[in-house]
Amino acid sequence: MARKLISFDWAIKKLLRSKANFGILEGFLSELLFIDIKIVEILESESNKEAADDKFNRVDIKVKDADDKIIIIEVQYSREMDYLQRILFGTAKAITEHLDEGQPYEVVAKIISINILYFDFDKGPDYIYHGTTTFEGLHNHSILELNEAQKKLYKAEKILDLYPEYYLIDVKNFDDVAKDSLDEWIYFLKNAEIKDSFKAKGLKEAKEKLDVLKMDAVERQKYDRFQDKLHRDASLYRSTYVIGKMEGVEEGVFITVKNMKREGIPIETIVKVTGLPVDEVERL
Numbered sequence: 001m002a003r004k005l006i007s008f009d010w011a012i013k014k015l016l017r018s019k020a021n022f023g024i025l026e027g028f029l030s031e032l033l034f035i036d037i038k039i040v041e042i043l044e045s046e047s048n049k050e051a052a053d054d055k056f057n058r059v060d061i062k063v064k065d066a067d068d069k070i071i072i073i074e075v076q077y078s079r080e081m082d083y084l085q086r087i088l089f090g091t092a093k094a095i096t097e098h099l100d101e102g103q104p105y106e107v108v109a110k111i112i113s114i115n116i117l118y119f120d121f122d123k124g125p126d127y128i129y130h131g132t133t134t135f136e137g138l139h140n141h142s143i144l145e146l147n148e149a150q151k152k153l154y155k156a157e158k159i160l161d162l163y164p165e166y167y168l169i170d171v172k173n174f175d176d177v178a179k180d181s182l183d184e185w186i187y188f189l190k191n192a193e194i195k196d197s198f199k200a201k202g203l204k205e206a207k208e209k210l211d212v213l214k215m216d217a218v219e220r221q222k223y224d225r226f227q228d229k230l231h232r233d234a235s236l237y238r239s240t241y242v243i244g245k246m247e248g249v250e251e252g253v254f255i256t257v258k259n260m261k262r263e264g265i266p267i268e269t270i271v272k273v274t275g276l277p278v279d280e281v282e283r284l
């Protein structure tokens with residue numbers, strides 16, 4: 001049986017900011033982005049300094065790689081209807097934080113926003129979504145390309161290389177079947193476990209350094225409190241949003257039944273349409 005490990009969100013808050021543990025984070029980023037990532041440094045976020053509790057400024061970790069790309073990694077548990085706009089704000093904030101006054105726009109940083117979501121996110125059936133910016137012709141649907149001078153100026157091959165990229169990892173949609181090395185990382189993100197057969201970059205190091213049993217008593221107590229809070233937040237969300245939504249739907253069905261009966265629609269038709277038992281329809 002795989003040993004329980006420290007959850008990834010706790011790790012990026014407490015452990016992965018250390019240069020000694022960069023290999024874990026580099027492994028995850030390399031598997032997700034399909035290129036070898038070398039982290040140069042962990043960056044501070046001005047927005048976090050200004051208002052640590054402001055949800056619009058939340059950044060769990062921000063790194064700079066060897067190619068000067070800035071990579072934001074954020075772990076999100078609570079559902080927010082405006083989440084897509086929030087991650088857009090986060091990338092815009094990161095751009096302005098790393099553009100000094102008077103610098104030309106050609107040095108605007110490339111931002112990659114990676115969002116690990118532990119809630120039911122919209123209706124997509126996949127568990128990893130990737131968003132980029134392209135310009136498409138309205139008439140012939142051609143994709144706008146950089147000319148040679150622009151490629152040299154920007155040190156980029158495509159327009160999409162200039163603009164922010166977004167990754168949405170919908171952890172709950174993953175079926176726990178690891179079909180490739182990236183899936184092995186998603187399995188870890190979801191279950192905080194690494195199977196002995198997993199070979200993905202960074203996971204061997206994660207298995208050694210993120211062992212819960214290696215935490216001292218004080219750190220383990222903090223970690224347990226953190227996990228308890230996540231469970232409480234999840235229960236609160238279910239009691240206030242999910243159950244409330246279910247009750248609202250149920251009330252709507254009852255109102256519909258009453259209206260149908262008032263219009264003289266036969267009981268058997270109402271039962272067929274609503275799926276409610278005959279005695280309940282009669283009682284309403």
